[in-house]
Amino acid sequence: MDWKALNQMDFEQIDRERFGSIDLAYDVIRQGGSSGVVFNAANEIAVDAFLGGRIRFGQITQLVAQAMSQLPIKPVKDLVDCLKADQEARDFVNQQLEVSTAAG
Secondary structure: OOOOOOOOOOOOOOOOOOOOHHHHHHHHHHHOOOHHHHHHHHHHHHHHHHHOOOOOOOHHHHHHHHHHHHOOOOOOOOHHHHHHHHHHHHHHHHHHHHHHHHHO
16 A cells, blocks of 8 residues: 555445444453453354355354353453453354254
8 A cells, every 4th residue: 555645534434234243343342351352262263164165254243243142251360261261252153153054
């Protein structure tokens, strides 16, 4: 990108229906604790499933939202707390993927 040639930037309102993960990111900010870890880990597993052809693109946000709403958000005191929340989120999304594969 040629930053010297850039003389104007236009910002528009976010289409929250089209970009549903924006609201999830704001939830992370509001909730704090392990919510960012859950968001990230769930997203990584869901994106991997999409890239592997196991789910549709739109299901990424759905899986992340499920993980964030169904897993407990806990305080994070140290790296161990982060690693536990990360593994719980990964296990949760992988379980959801297994259930949807078995059902469909």
